[in-house]
Amino acid sequence: MFRYLILVVFIAQAAFGQESLKTVTAEPGDGILSLLRKQGVNPYEIFDEFVALNNHDLRDSVHLIAGKTYVIPKFELETVPIVDSIQKQSTDVKKLESASYAIFGEKHKTVITKSERLKGNVYYLVSGHGGPDPGAMGVYAGKTISEDEYAYDITLRLAKELLAHGAMVYIIIQDENDGIRDERVLEIDHDEVAYPNKTIPLNQVARLKQRVEIVNDLYKSNKGKYQRLIVTHVDSRSVGQNIDVFFYYHENSKNGKKLAESIHTTFDAKYKKYQPNRSYAGTFEDRTSLYLVKKTHPAMTFIEIGNIMNAKDQVRIVDPDNRQALAKWISEGVLLDFEEE
Template identity: 55%
Template sequence: MLKHLLYFFTLCTITVALGQTTNQSVVAQKGDGIFSLLRAHDIPYRYIDSFIQLNKEKITSGNQLIIGKSYVLPIIKSDSVTASINRKIDSTSIKPEIKTELLFGEDYKNFTVKNDTLKNAVYYLIAGHGGPDPGAVTTYNSKLITEDEYAYDVTLRLARKLMAKGATVYIIIKDKNDGIRDQRILEVDYDEVCYPKKEIPRSQKLRLQQRTKAVNKLYLKHKGAYQRLIVTHVDSRSVGKNIDVFFYHHKNSKNGKRLADHVHTTFKEKYAKHQPNRIYSGTVTSRSGLYLVKNTLPPMVYIELGNIRNSKDQKRILNYDNREALANWIHLGLLADYSGRK
């Protein structure tokens, strides 16, 4: 208790120090993005709009900053400072707790909940395809590889990161004997089931209906909570041979678009930082024709992580470090969306 009080008082002192009345400005360095800049200056993400407003003539159409230009930081209002302090206390005052999820497999089943930043968030994760439907299929070094196994691996890694921050996570498509696999070739099987434990039908229509129903039922149960659905595929089936990460949302869902934008922005920032020479052309678009986009209730983002049949994308997706990075970037985008929620 004393420790918590001390922490609280320390933060109060910071508040007083933060009570600035004039705007500070900073010069954008290589690798800086809007989010990283706000993060570096302890400005909550919900100030993103005021940041853009203050600097609109120096932000590119793709929401990028220009290296060497000076950017004005928004002033944090005192009530928001208090709110962010309360959130900080919320998320730091819990005792680390070790939890177990058998779906993550032997090596990953235990994880530590270090903070409860996401304790009020509910996520539904759907790895594309599964059961009798492996999704896109190809061979690598004459071994069969399939889309569903790779989408599932990224999904589990994402689930683990969200759960480590206290989120409630429903892994809708699941396989009790796969787990997170640090391997290049993920063995193909056909025994995935749909939440809670339903056999996945062969017909595409029934398959999509089944997972939609599962999510919508849970959504009603959690009504009122912050709830988001993330669907992952590795086939870029609708964008020809494009080799980037694409994000789709429902055209009438403001929250869905915001969610997709947050994850997309994180990807752009990460690419700029880690692969500055790679031209990133991933986009956010509305694709309300996709069954899941159209029929599921929670705000959602549908992510194409690449095309497993494309040799460049294969390189990215077969390396498990890259799958971990993809999961991490999605998770950071989700965190940004959550902390900027209205």
């Protein structure tokens, strides 16, 4: 089991000569995966390199912009002979530091360093439900989907974003078999465990108490460090109720409120930029009655991603690009929260 997620399995540096790499112009409807497939390459092998090389021309680091020209990486990160060859061909060299984390799955295990903006900070990430409790249930394309699978996928994507900025990350609910998944329908299983390798109780109170104890024990062990907790859930309401992402915090926590407000502010700005004809109705408010909000020690925010029963909200969670965008927006809110201290 992943006793310390902060363990770096390997550190690699890669050099890419821009002159040696192929470019392609995105067409309407193209996504990163489909664009790379059309170039005859395995999109998962070079996805992270593609994002790193083209970051300035991607919307929220995950969406292509039609008409933009993108660089297609050719080379694996750790292939030293190829790196040497590229360096001889061009002086335009971009070095990428990376680390590998098995918990993200084989296709997404590589985390490319973006910055050290969160270096020294500690983040505890809790995805809702898991183990014997799948959480809220819905039906999409004739198949049953569950809250815990989508909350977990978004949490993993968020963890990867935070690690890329130098943070220390603890994933409290873990599934060693799933990793980050790019399917729309995420298969339901019940093999999740609580950090580091604890069986998740069936009883709801016992389950919540277990998570509180894990987080609070880790909080004590990291005393003196900048620490925050982010809990991710998917709501369940009437089929006709379309809701935006919203946030809770402890009424007596100034830092918790600031974290929630920073992420909320980020979402509001993203909606204004990318959906100018649609106002953002998500809120941030105190909800101390929630067990994890009330009992955990780090400043925290509790996030509800959407209504798993509603068709419009389902699009937000079943589309893997949207899940990545959600994680990216949350991470940008986390950066905003810390850097406005």
